[in-house]
Amino acid sequence: MPEPRLYALVPCAGVGTRAGQGGPKQYARLAGRPLVAHTLEALHRIPELAGVLVVLAPGDDRFAAELPQYAGWVAHVGGDTRAASVAAGLEELVRRGARAEDWVLVHDAARCLVQPEWVQTLIAACRDDEVGGLLALPLADTLKEDVAGRSAVTLERRGKWQAQTPQMFRLGLLRRALTQARGEVTDEASAVEQLGLRPRLVPGSLENFKLTYPQDFELAERLLRSRP
Numbered sequence: 001m002p003e004p005r006l007y008a009l010v011p012c013a014g015v016g017t018r019a020g021q022g023g024p025k026q027y028a029r030l031a032g033r034p035l036v037a038h039t040l041e042a043l044h045r046i047p048e049l050a051g052v053l054v055v056l057a058p059g060d061d062r063f064a065a066e067l068p069q070y071a072g073w074v075a076h077v078g079g080d081t082r083a084a085s086v087a088a089g090l091e092e093l094v095r096r097g098a099r100a101e102d103w104v105l106v107h108d109a110a111r112c113l114v115q116p117e118w119v120q121t122l123i124a125a126c127r128d129d130e131v132g133g134l135l136a137l138p139l140a141d142t143l144k145e146d147v148a149g150r151s152a153v154t155l156e157r158r159g160k161w162q163a164q165t166p167q168m169f170r171l172g173l174l175r176r177a178l179t180q181a182r183g184e185v186t187d188e189a190s191a192v193e194q195l196g197l198r199p200r201l202v203p204g205s206l207e208n209f210k211l212t213y214p215q216d217f218e219l220a221e222r223l224l225r226s227r228p
């Protein structure tokens with residue numbers, strides 16, 4: 001049996017409704033480059049990865065124009081939801097020769113502050129795991145539920161984590177999990193949980209945040225410019 005390979009799969013087919021960038025946020029300029037260029041630059045520095053596949057929206061012509069150096073490993077198969085984009089990306093990996101026992105690290109294009117060392121920590125923690133796992137952060141703040149913008153209830157925060165990406169699972173398992181998943185599936189781990197499995201939670205970094213709202217872009221720019 002050949003050694004399982006590791007692939008990164010980067011969903012990059014969103015529209016960035018909440019980001020207020022006047023277009024898909026993956027192309028917003030950050031420290032002089034499109035946001036997704038930072039994400040891909042970090043992933044391409046990880047020697048353990050056999051390939052990094054970017055999932056784009058059908059008809060996206062900006063990627064090829066703005067990031068020609070990565071144009072070989074892209075697939076215009078993005079769907080209406082992140083889960084649909086990831087599922088279509090897995091099929092593309094299979095078409096390119098990936099096998100059920102290979103590992104796939106799904107990483108949001110929008111988490112452009114990711115550092116190779118954090119991904120390598122995840123790989124080391126999950127490679128021998130029966131299920132796989134994800135980077136995540138234990139909740140640090142008191143958790144509130146609002147009613148009409150006013151704090152109505154304080155929720156139990158013990159045992160709660162914020163899920164990040166990458167999320168690392170065997171291709172075959174993840175394919176089955178996403179095919180069978182019911183309800184809203186906002187990350188890979190939630191689909192795997194529905195199979196009755198428990199993905200490993202691997203502590204990540206606060207800096208690995210997902211650029212979602214307009215103010216996130218200024219913070220990301222500052223952090224990127226402060227790096228050596």
Ligand SMILES: Nc1ccn([C@@H]2O[C@H](COP(=O)(O)OP(=O)(O)OP(=O)(O)O)[C@@H](O)[C@H]2O)c(=O)n1
Nearest residue numbers: 011012013014015016017018080081085109110
């Ligand atoms: N149909 C979709 C939706 C999202 N994504 C990707 O999944 C990641 C996380 O999604 P999110 O932050 O929600 O991005 P958007 O969908 O672009 O933003 P919004 O929800 O504000 O519209 C992003 O890299 C995004 O490009 C995707 O590939 N396909």
Ligand SMILES: C[C@](O)(CO)[C@H](O)COP(=O)(O)O
Nearest residue numbers: 082108163164165186187210
């Ligand atoms: C996958 C994810 O980044 C983990 O936190 C998150 O669930 C993506 O959510 P979104 O609804 O696409 O913003």
